[in-house]
Amino acid sequence: MEESNKEMLMIQKWLNQHNELYTSATRHPFTLSIRDGSVDLSAFKRWLGQDYIFVRAFVPFIASLLLKAWKESDDDSDIEVILGGIAALNDEVSWFKREASKWSVSLSSTVPQKANLEYCRFLESLMSPEVDYTVAVTAFWAIEAVYQESYAHCLSDGSKTPEELKETCQRWGNDGFGQYCHTLQNIANRRLEKSPEDIISKAEATLMRVLEYEVEFWNMSRGET
Numbered sequence: 001m002e003e004s005n006k007e008m009l010m011i012q013k014w015l016n017q018h019n020e021l022y023t024s025a026t027r028h029p030f031t032l033s034i035r036d037g038s039v040d041l042s043a044f045k046r047w048l049g050q051d052y053i054f055v056r057a058f059v060p061f062i063a064s065l066l067l068k069a070w071k072e073s074d075d076d077s078d079i080e081v082i083l084g085g086i087a088a089l090n091d092e093v094s095w096f097k098r099e100a101s102k103w104s105v106s107l108s109s110t111v112p113q114k115a116n117l118e119y120c121r122f123l124e125s126l127m128s129p130e131v132d133y134t135v136a137v138t139a140f141w142a143i144e145a146v147y148q149e150s151y152a153h154c155l156s157d158g159s160k161t162p163e164e165l166k167e168t169c170q171r172w173g174n175d176g177f178g179q180y181c182h183t184l185q186n187i188a189n190r191r192l193e194k195s196p197e198d199i200i201s202k203a204e205a206t207l208m209r210v211l212e213y214e215v216e217f218w219n220m221s222r223g224e225t
C-alpha cells in the first residue's frame with residue numbers, strides 16, 4: 001500500500017480503491033440525465049414511487065442504528081446525529097406524498113420492483129443484532145452520501161436541471177445535507193480506526209454492497225424489471 005494511504009482515513013482510502021464503483025453510483029446515467037435536462041419524466045416518476053417504498057424501509061433501519069449506537073457507541077453525540085436523521089425522514093415521507101401528488105404518481109398502487117425488494121431485504125439484514133454498529137453506521141453514511149453526491153451534481157455549475165425537478169435535487173443536494181453526510185463519515189472513520197480487522201473488512205464489503213444496490217436502484221428507473 002502506498003505511503004499516503006497509511007495516514008489516510010479508512011473511508012477516503014476505500015473511495016480511492018473503489019472509485020469506479022463509487023462513480024457508477026454517484027454519476028449514474030439517470031441523475032446525469034436530470035443534470036443535462038434530458039431526463040425522461042416517466043423514468044423520474046418510476047424512481048419517485050420506488051424511492052418512497054425504500055424510504056419507508058429505511059425508517060426501521062435507522063431506528064435499529066439508533067439502538068446499536070445506544071448499546072455500542074463510545075460517543076454519546078452519535079445518538080443525536082442519528083436522531084437528526086430520523087427527524088429528517090419524518091419530513092421526507094410527507095415530501096414524497098406531496099411530490100407524488102404533484103406528478104400524479106399513486107404511491108399506494110406502486111409495486112416494489114425487484115431491485116428495490118433486494119435492497120430493502122439487504123437493509124433488513126443490517127438490522128440484525130449480529131451486525132456491528134461500526135458496519136451499520138458505515139452503511140448509513142454510504143446510503144446518504146450516494147444521494148448527496150448524485151443530486152448535488154445536478155445543482156452544480158453547468159447543470160441544466162429542469163425547474164420542476166430542482167426541489168427534488170435540493171432535497172438531497174443541499175449543503176446542510178452535505179454537512180450531515182460529513183458528520184456520518186467522521187463517525188464511521190472514528191469507529192473504523194478502533195476496529196479489529198474482521199469488522200473493517202465487513203464494513204468495506206458492506207460499503208461495496210450498498211454501492212452496487214444503489215446502481216441497481218438507479219437502473220430500475222429505466223423500467224426494466
Ligand SMILES: Cc1ncc(CO)c(N)n1
Pocket residue numbers: 051054055143144146147214217
Ligand atoms: C435508494 C436510496 N438510497 C439513498 C437514499 C437517501 O436517503 C434514498 N432516499 N434512496
